[in-house]
Amino acid sequence: GNSVTQMEGPVTLSEEAFLTINCTYTATGYPSLFWYVQYPGEGLQLLLKATKADDKGSNKGFEATYRKETTSFHLEKGSVQVSDSAVYFCALTHLFSGNTGKLIFGQGTTLQVKP
Amino acid sequence: ETGVTQTPRHLVMGMTNKKSLKCEQHLGHNAMYWYKQSAKKPLELMFVYNFKEQTENNSVPSRFSPECPNSSHLFLHLHTLQPEDSALYLCASSQDIRAYNSPLHFGNGTRLTVT
Numbered sequence: 001g002n003s004v005t006q007m008e009g010p011v012t013l014s015e016e017a018f019l020t021i022n023c024t025y026t027a028t029g030y031p032s033l034f035w036y037v038q039y040p041g042e043g044l045q046l047l048l049k050a051t052k053a054d055d056k057g058s059n060k061g062f063e064a065t066y067r068k069e070t071t072s073f074h075l076e077k078g079s080v081q082v083s084d085s086a087v088y089f090c091a092l093t094h095l096f097s098g099n100t101g102k103l104i105f106g107q108g109t110t111l112q113v114k115p
Numbered sequence: 116e117t118g119v120t121q122t123p124r125h126l127v128m129g130m131t132n133k134k135s136l137k138c139e140q141h142l143g144h145n146a147m148y149w150y151k152q153s154a155k156k157p158l159e160l161m162f163v164y165n166f167k168e169q170t171e172n173n174s175v176p177s178r179f180s181p182e183c184p185n186s187s188h189l190f191l192h193l194h195t196l197q198p199e200d201s202a203l204y205l206c207a208s209s210q211d212i213r214a215y216n217s218p219l220h221f222g223n224g225t226r227l228t229v230t
Binding site: 034046105 | 119121156157158160163171205207212215216218219220221222223224
């Protein structure tokens with residue numbers, strides 16, 4: 001079945017460090033891929049998305065490229081800030097028989113940025 | 116006003132109580148969702164409604180009873196819960212479950228503690 005695997009956390013970085021959070025997926029065909037972020041005490045919010053192979057999603061300095069050859073959608077940011085401390089979720093959705101686009105989440109990766 | 120509003124933010128209830136969680140969305144969406152977020156576990160999809168009709172019940176125990184009177188409102192009725200039901204309950208909405216590229220919009224959740 002379809003699934004999403006994220007790197008284990010927590011990830012602890014100093015301010016201005018480079019961030020990579022790995023995400024790989026298993027799915028037939030061409031899923032759409034998403035990154036959601038959850039700040040403390042809040043619900044999830046969409047960070048970026050990509051709907052086809054080689055697409056790059058970007059927002060707030062974060063980027064992720066849909067790589068079909070490696071079934072990956074790694075999240076990157078060149079210089080993190082303390083305010084980026086949150087839990088990051090990779091997710092996919094796929095329209096196939098018997099399913100109408102249910103969003104499948106990874107387990108989440110906690111990022112802690114220290115000043 | 117936020118797009119998806121959940122009340123209450125915090126709820127403490129005994130195992131014999133009956134309570135309800137409320138979710139309201141102001142985005143003109145037609146699909147609404149309940150998720151359960153427990154510590155150290157992936158997000159669990161509980162129920163999905165599309166145009167007020169339930170389209171998915173993800174093997175949720177009957178002590179959780181959803182209600183969707185219209186596309187803007189979603190309730191989760193709780194009775195005779197167990198301590199392991201303590202979690203953050205997140206409501207979300209989207210344009211339509213068939214628009215699988217459209218993102219979910221989440222509320223800030225209700226933190227439920229069962230004593």
